Amino acid sequence: MEPIQPTPPPPFPEGGPQQPGWPAPGPYTSPGMPYTPYGPPGMPGVGPYGPPRRTTNGLAVGSLVSGVVCCLPPLGLVLGLxxxxxxxxxxxxGKGLAIAGIALSALSCLLLVVGLVTGGIGSAWQGFKENVDEASRTKSPSSLRTGDCFGDKDKAKEYATHVEVVDCAGPHDGEVTGRFKVTGFxxxxxxxxxxxxxxxxxDTINSTYALDTWAVPTDVWTYYYLPSKESWRLGDRSVICAYASEGEPFKGSVRSDTSTLTLDQAYFLKAVNPIEAAxxxxxxEDPDEDFAANKAWAGKVVAAIDGARAGLKAQSWPGASTAPVAGLGxxxxxxxxxxxxxxRAADAEAYWDAYDTAWDALPENLGAEARTALGLTDTLPAKEGTSA
Structure with missing residues (x-):
């Protein structure tokens, strides 16, 4: 009897041996744990990266934000609850966020009630408004515009960096009369x-802006802001012209140009102002020291007077102004x-002989009656150390 030969095992399938009891892995499975979007009943679904993260409650977030910013404390309290x-x-x-929002909102509500009872909220709000208002008025001198009245805390410094635009009716250090650009360099x-x-x-811009020179206080003079060497490199070429006080602030606008005057008022002032300027x-220097300069000056005054005479005579003056304007002529x-x-003096001695008489013929308050009739400032501004 031939010995029984054991039956050989079947050949391995192509690709190598397989472990018994484990299915071959596919492209979207892992050994023993195929992908499934749903877990057993009662358990959340399981995805390829594990269970989804818990979401944060939006009302809890809103409660915390409202409590932190203290803008609407009752809202934060309601959202948290x-x-x-x-x-x-x-x-x-988000439970912790909601509890924190409720606590902060409750505290804000308490502070709000205390503030309303004591008046602290009103004071704080008023202070806030004043600070915002001041910040909105504070600007660089280069941003000033014609007609702006301003306070300048840097007036004593070489270059001003900030000015505060204020109401011309109140105290102010200066008033902008215009601006121009530097060219040719x-x-x-x-x-x-x-x-x-x-x-x-x-000087020219100011004289055009304030034709009624008697309305300009005596301690208010021509003032200007210049570009610095540094700002010039950045393209700044503007010069801002102004009337400004050398001492205490002044009140009221000094503007009296063709936009604020009547035609008769403007014509009168343009006729007589050159006399004042001359x-x-x-x-x-006295005539004894510089006789030629004094003679030339007297000639300029004569030219200004004669120009005013011709201008006043050429104009027809209304009503009550007719007689005083004729008297001024x-x-x-x-x-x-x-x-x-x-x-025409031949020498300094002849000049001195005619000097006092000339000044007596040209009183300081020249044309006051005509100014009154035309509705202009008829009183010279008080000089420093005197009363108006």
Whole structure:
């Protein structure tokens, strides 16, 4: 009897041996744990990355935010109380946020009640409004516009960085009369060059802005803001012209130009103002020291007087202003004659002989009656140390 030979095992399938009891892994399964979007009954679904994260309750977040910013404390309290039952029912996160929001909102409500009772809320709100208002008025001098009245705490410094725009009816350090751009220089020309240009141009701008010179206080003078060397490099070419006080702030606008005056008022002032301007240019040196300069000055005064005489006679003046304007013309006739003697003086001695008579013919309050009739300022501003 031939021995029985054991039956050989079947050949391994192509691809190698398999472990018994484990299905071959597929492209979307793992050994022993195929992917399924749902778990057993009563358990949440299981995805490829494990169970989904718990969501945070939105009302809890809103409660905390409202409590932190203290803007609407009752809202934060309500949101927090609504969030707690939702968190328990939906198994959400955010319980700590809701509790914190309720606590902060309750504290804010308490502070609000105390503030309303004691008046602290009103004071704090008023202070906040004042600070916001002040910040909105504070700006760089380069942003000032014609007609702006301003306070300048940096007035004593070489360069101002901030000014505060204020109501012209209240105290202020200055009033903007206009601005111009510096031209003709490719590079920074130097502070002296810009300053000389600003002094000349701003004098002209100011005289046009305030034709009624008697309405300008005596301690208020031409003032201007210049570009610095640093701002010039950044493209700043503007000069801001102003009237500003050298001492205490002044009240009221000094503006009296063609936008605020009647045609008769503007015509009158344009006729007589050159006399005032010429008089102020009297040389510092006496005729004994510089006779030629004093003679030339007297000639300028005569030219200004004669220009005013011609202008006043060429205009038809309304109603009550007719007589006083005619009276002013008569005064100017006499003043022209007397100042003509100064302009024609042969020497310093002859100049001095005619000097006092010329000034007597040209009173300081020249044209006051005509100004009254035309509705202009008829009283010269008080000088420092005197009463109005």
């Amino acid at each position: 609504m969030a707690l039952p939702q968190i328990r029912k939906r198994d959400q996160a 490719d590079t920074w020309p130097g502070e002296d060059a810009v300053d000389a240009l600003a002094e000349k141009r701003c 008089v102020y240019e009297e040389p510092d 008569t005064t100017l006739d006499a003043a022209s004659k007397e100042f003509g003697k100064l302009a």
